[in-house]
Amino acid sequence: MDSLTQIVLGAAVGETVLGNKVGNKALLYGAIAGTIPDLDILARSFTDTITATEIHRGFSHSILFCVLFAPVFGFIVDRIESSKRIGWKSWSWLFFWGLITHPILDMFTTWGTQFFWPFDKAIAWNTIFVIDPLYTLPFLACTLVVLFLKKGSLSRKRTNLTGIFISTSYLLMTVLLKWNATQEFKKALDENKFNYSQISTRPAPLTTLLWNCNVDAGDAYLLADYSFFDSKPISFKSYPKNRNLEPTWKYEQSEENLRRLIDISKGWYLMEKKNGSWYLNDLRFGTMPINKDEEQFVFSYKLKEENKTLVAKENPKEPMDVTIVIYKLWNRIWGN
Incomplete structure (x- = not known):
């Protein structure tokens, strides 16, 4: 997902883990944790395009990275925030959850992530576009409100959990929307008597109301789109291989x-x-x-x-x- 979304998610997770103890500092360090995995994009400045593309959403988006580096970041922040006296283990726990929720969210996107790196198996469920206002904006609104509520208060906890609940519910709903759209594409392929070996569906930019489809039809690829508001049959465009x-x-x-x-x-x-x-x-x-x-x-x-x-x-x-x-x-x- 885009940087803003990952910052908001990380901040909300940080608040959940340590908000009662450190207040807005939990939001700050959670946001930092949510940003760290995407720093692998800096590889584009030091290597060729193919290698940089392979690196992106690789090691830094793996569970191995989260396990290895959460204690490192936790130790560093414990030194910086020594006056808080909560210990490096608590900070490490915040960083672990801030780091790991980043690739988990990325699994739902088209690009996906190599969560089990070094095993070469990218997970990409293709249910949400990398920028989706319906996921981010309600979540962002709740997180901003949390900033101004009293540390440890019930209203602060409820507001933060509301943001997490809304965003998670929407994310799970995209799975159902993808399934529905995929069934419509398959139905159209069958009606047109197309023979195919693979089908891949994904949401269009900024929305989950419009879906795109790639179909491997042997000597050609078929591309199409489908909106839940369509009244006409799905039309496929052929691209010879x-x-x-x-x-x-x-x-x-x-x-x-x-x-x-x-x-x-x-x-x-x-x-x-x-x-x-x-x-x-x-x-x-x-x-x-x-x-x-x-x-x-x-x-x-x-x-x-x-x-x-x-x-x-x-x-x-x-x-x-x-x-x-x-x-x-x-x-x-x-x-x-």
Whole structure:
């Protein structure tokens, strides 16, 4: 999830663990704990795109990281807040829960997380977009109110738990919404007599009322969307795989790097050639409108052999009219 959401979640967890003893300091250090796992994004400044993408939501989002580093952060904060006299174990407990709830929430997103690192098994349940106002805003409101309530008071505890209850209830509801949307996609595939081996569904940006779908139909991928307010049948758009037209790279390391990039996409990818260059499109995140008539894949990588190896650079997003994007998304939510 986005940084603000993880800060709010961490703050609420910190308040639950130590709010009665340290007041708003529990919110502060909980927010810090909720932020720490995403610092792995700094790897982009020190390594190549493929390696940085592999690192993101890896070790720092694992239960191993939480177990190993919660005591370290707990010890450091105990030294900083020695006047509180609550001991490093209490601070470690706060950091453990602040750290571990971060990847647990990320499991519900499209990107997912390697919770059981070093085992190469990412968990991605695809039930909530990385930014969802309906999850974050009520939670944020409750957490802000907690800041101004008396330490240890019943009203403070109830307000904090209300925020956790609302956000958790909404998160669990997204699982049911995903199941419902998936059934609609499967029904449409059967009605159109499409043969397919895999189907992947995920919520559209900022909402769980509109859902996107990827379907592996053998020689092509089928992409579609569905709103709970739709009145017309689901329409699928076909993207031929054209695996036989993919380029052959000169160097063995290039093939290895391409395999790593395909592994990142979980096999949901398309290769295309534009203006003399090859691009790999990660289909898991679908497409997004850039203007009234055009769309582009959310994640696309430009491929080029340099120094006897394949280098991938994330394709910069084309300038887009945000007003048009939001307008199209808003209208699509309310039905086709």
